[in-house]
Amino acid sequence: MASMSVKHAIAAAKKLRSLQERFNPGGSDIYPALMGDEAITALIPSGNPLSVHILMFTRALREQGTDEQYEKFGRRADNNEIIGTFAQTELGHGTYLRGLEARADYDRGTEEFVLNTPKLSSYKWWPGGLGQTCNYCIFVAQLYIDNEAKGMAMFVVQIRDEETHMPLPGVHVGEIGKKMGLNGVNNGFLGLKDYRVPRLNMLMRHQQVLPDGRFVKSPVSQVSYFPMVFVRCMVARQNSNYLAQAATIATRYSVIRRQSPIEEGQPEPKILEHLTQQMKVIPEIVTAVVYRLAAANLQNMYNETAEAVYRKDFSRLPELHALACILKVATSYDSTYGIERLRQACGGHGYLTAGNLGNIFAMAAPACTYEGENSVLYLQVGKILMKNWSQVLAGRELMPSMAYISECSKMTSFPQWTGSWECLLKAIQYACVGSIRLAFQSYNARVQSAQSQTAAVNYSGLELTKAAELHGRSYVAGNFYQQIVNSPNKHQRSPQFQKVLENMLELHLIQIFFRHLGDILRFIRITEDEISALQRRLEEVLKELRPDAVAITDAFDFNDKILSSALGCYDGNVYERLFEAALKHPLNRKSVPDFFEAHLKPFMKENADNAKKSKL
Numbered sequence: 001m002a003s004m005s006v007k008h009a010i011a012a013a014k015k016l017r018s019l020q021e022r023f024n025p026g027g028s029d030i031y032p033a034l035m036g037d038e039a040i041t042a043l044i045p046s047g048n049p050l051s052v053h054i055l056m057f058t059r060a061l062r063e064q065g066t067d068e069q070y071e072k073f074g075r076r077a078d079n080n081e082i083i084g085t086f087a088q089t090e091l092g093h094g095t096y097l098r099g100l101e102a103r104a105d106y107d108r109g110t111e112e113f114v115l116n117t118p119k120l121s122s123y124k125w126w127p128g129g130l131g132q133t134c135n136y137c138i139f140v141a142q143l144y145i146d147n148e149a150k151g152m153a154m155f156v157v158q159i160r161d162e163e164t165h166m167p168l169p170g171v172h173v174g175e176i177g178k179k180m181g182l183n184g185v186n187n188g189f190l191g192l193k194d195y196r197v198p199r200l201n202m203l204m205r206h207q208q209v210l211p212d213g214r215f216v217k218s219p220v221s222q223v224s225y226f227p228m229v230f231v232r233c234m235v236a237r238q239n240s241n242y243l244a245q246a247a248t249i250a251t252r253y254s255v256i257r258r259q260s261p262i263e264e265g266q267p268e269p270k271i272l273e274h275l276t277q278q279m280k281v282i283p284e285i286v287t288a289v290v291y292r293l294a295a296a297n298l299q300n301m302y303n304e305t306a307e308a309v310y311r312k313d314f315s316r317l318p319e320l321h322a323l324a325c326i327l328k329v330a331t332s333y334d335s336t337y338g339i340e341r342l343r344q345a346c347g348g349h350g351y352l353t354a355g356n357l358g359n360i361f362a363m364a365a366p367a368c369t370y371e372g373e374n375s376v377l378y379l380q381v382g383k384i385l386m387k388n389w390s391q392v393l394a395g396r397e398l399m400p401s402m403a404y405i406s407e408c409s410k411m412t413s414f415p416q417w418t419g420s421w422e423c424l425l426k427a428i429q430y431a432c433v434g435s436i437r438l439a440f441q442s443y444n445a446r447v448q449s450a451q452s453q454t455a456a457v458n459y460s461g462l463e464l465t466k467a468a469e470l471h472g473r474s475y476v477a478g479n480f481y482q483q484i485v486n487s488p489n490k491h492q493r494s495p496q497f498q499k500v501l502e503n504m505l506e507l508h509l510i511q512i513f514f515r516h517l518g519d520i521l522r523f524i525r526i527t528e529d530e531i532s533a534l535q536r537r538l539e540e541v542l543k544e545l546r547p548d549a550v551a552i553t554d555a556f557d558f559n560d561k562i563l564s565s566a567l568g569c570y571d572g573n574v575y576e577r578l579f580e581a582a583l584k585h586p587l588n589r590k591s592v593p594d595f596f597e598a599h600l601k602p603f604m605k606e607n608a609d610n611a612k613k614s615k616l
């Protein structure tokens with residue numbers, strides 16, 4: 001599987017190169033990479049072994065290395081003359097970066113770094129492509145000068161000979177084993193023993209070690225985390241894509257499959273006529289659209305921030321970090337749960353490999369873990385919200401994506417309930433700010449009682465993650481509302497198209513309202529009649545969107561090769577394709593399976609003989 005994946009990935013990387021040249025000659029825009037990934041995803045459903053090379057290795061060289069280092073390493077990496085990965089996570093640590101054990105000791109006598117993974121737990125473990133594909137890596141290690149820790153640093157390390165691909169002396173490298181998916185990626189392990197690299201192999205755009213061993217600190221230590229921010233932004237787009245693919249499959253299947261008359265004596269309807277089926281499928285279509293728009297916003301913010309960082313302006317890093325965390329978590333959680341809901345909506349056939357929903361799930365699910373485990377990133381956002389609440393209390397302005405927190409903090413109570421979109425959006429934001437306030441009271445009480453900030457974060461963790469989740473909902477719903485209601489290009493839309501978009505906004509806001517009704521009722525009084533009215537509107541908007549469901553998913557424009565699903569094929573010949581796939585199964589090559597003579601027949605005969613004996 002690994003060699004097939006590499007073959008396909010190389011074919012797609014060539015396509016990626018042509019896309020890049022066509023869309024953005026010489027540029028470093030991310031979209032061709034994404035488009036390449038969609039193509040790659042179709043070519044290699046078991047995952048792209050070059051993903052981390054494209055996403056992290058090449059970018060780290062560009063963004064963390066000096067211009068000279070880019071010339072030496074980065075240009076060859078961008079041109080795929082060398083293939084690398086990003087080796088940060090270890091067998092013993094992934095989340096807690098300050099606990100990483102790999103070390104780089106500076107030897108001023110030879111102007112080299114001596115790299116070691118001192119224990120088994122220090123081995124790099126997980127980096128994509130590390131097992132067999134890569135001959136280089138960015139090796140993340142704790143930097144030591146005269147045995148004094150200086151923090152994390154990144155080193156360009158060659159791990160295999162460029163001609164023979166043999167591991168170099170001092171390198172212990174291999175594959176970590178089968179996973180629940182992405183088995184074409186050859187995630188690997190790496191141990192280094194007294195492995196020496198020249199001083200100039202440490203990426204030094206933001207921090208430096210001078211020949212005499214003097215250390216020049218980075219102006220902003222967190223800029224070394226920037227490669228992770230980029231992938232979090234990509235995950236937001238990629239996982240909204242996976243959800244869109246699954247929604248396309250389940251929608252098409254739901255208008256082909258007929259089952260169970262709604263009226264006695266009537267013919268069996270398409271299953272999408274059942275209201276409960278509409279509630280399983282249509283909200284996922286809308287969620288895919290909502291996150292694709294949010295992810296596009298985030299990509300633009302990433303590009304702007306990356307350019308600013310390149311000019312040593314780090315001012316926008318904190319906001320990008322917060323948004324990248326919240327969107328990476330929200331899209332990976334909601335896409336993973338949504339794809340499973342869509343699989344179940346396809347009944348038994350949804351469980352067949354030929355439907356491809358299981359593989360799409362297996363591709364989407366690990367995003368809840370990699371690039372920052374989701375609950376850890378929620379806690380990270382919770383901490384940032386605590387810091388921003390202190391700003392609110394001090395009357396200071398907040399970053400634009402948190403401005404609503406200041407506005408809501410000035411409201412002494414929630415205004416008269418109208419049920420309008422603005423009302424629903426404000427309710428979600430108001431509940432978020434109420435949760436932030438409660439979390440802050442708990443957190444601050446702990447800090448005031450002499451608990452350390454880290455301990456206070458831990459013991460306030462449930463309230464912090466709730467506040468973070470509601471902040472994500474507020475940001476995503478607010479972004480969708482702006483795009484539908486206040487977009488500058490709204491007048492260019494046909495009235496029919498605008499109506500479909502408004503129906504999607506109605507559904508998204510009501511769905512989020514019901515998902516967080518408990519959180520909202522904690523801070524806002526809403527009567528039973530007002531809630532029942534929203535229930536009716538939910539049923540009504542599902543009915544309104546039902547005729548547009550296929551057109552919206554067709555607009556995602558996934559061809560059959562990318563969907564790779566007998567249930568979601570454009571021509572709708574589901575049963576013929578399921579049967580065609582079944583007949584291809586190896587067990588159908590013979591009428592009598594080999595195991596009959598070897599196992600089944602003796603087993604049945606032995607039971608028959610025993611039965612006869614027991615009658616005698």
Ligand SMILES: CC/C=C\C/C=C\C/C=C\C/C=C\CCCCC(=O)SCCNC(=O)CCNC(=O)[C@H](O)C(C)(C)COP(=O)(O)OP(=O)(O)OC[C@H]1O[C@@H](n2cnc3c(N)ncnc32)[C@H](O)[C@@H]1OP(=O)(O)O
Pocket residue numbers: 033034036037040048050051052054055086088089094095096097098128222223225226228229231234235238317318321370371372373376377380384387
């Ligand atoms: C061809 C392919 C094309 C496209 C493919 C499409 C999509 C992608 C799909 C798949 C991707 C492919 C493969 C998967 C690759 C996966 C790779 C990895 O998993 S790499 C390893 C990832 N590891 C992590 O993410 C580690 C998680 N841990 C952390 O990030 C940090 O430890 C922490 C949890 C954030 C804690 O940080 P720290 O230890 O520094 O402690 P603090 O929380 O106190 O933070 C201190 C200070 O720093 C600020 N800060 C933290 N992080 C950042 C950041 N990233 N940027 C900016 N600022 C940051 C924090 O807010 C604090 O600030 P302060 O309060 O001091 O003001």
Ligand SMILES: Cc1cc2nc3c(=O)[nH]c(=O)nc-3n(C[C@H](O)[C@H](O)[C@H](O)COP(=O)(O)OP(=O)(O)OC[C@H]3O[C@@H](n4cnc5c(N)ncnc54)[C@H](O)[C@@H]3O)c2cc1C
Pocket residue numbers: 052085086087088089092093094095096125126127128182187366369370371372373374375376379
């Ligand atoms: C498919 C895949 C590809 C990957 N690719 C790469 C790669 O290319 N390069 C790379 O370097 N890494 C890679 N990784 C590793 C990935 O980044 C880590 O798995 C991830 O950062 C989580 O760290 P961990 O595995 O150590 O989990 P842990 O941090 O051990 O998490 C285990 C549990 O502990 C909890 N926990 C941890 N810390 C805290 C805390 N402070 N507060 C509360 N709870 C906490 C977590 O929430 C989680 O529930 C990959 C992983 C996968 C699954």
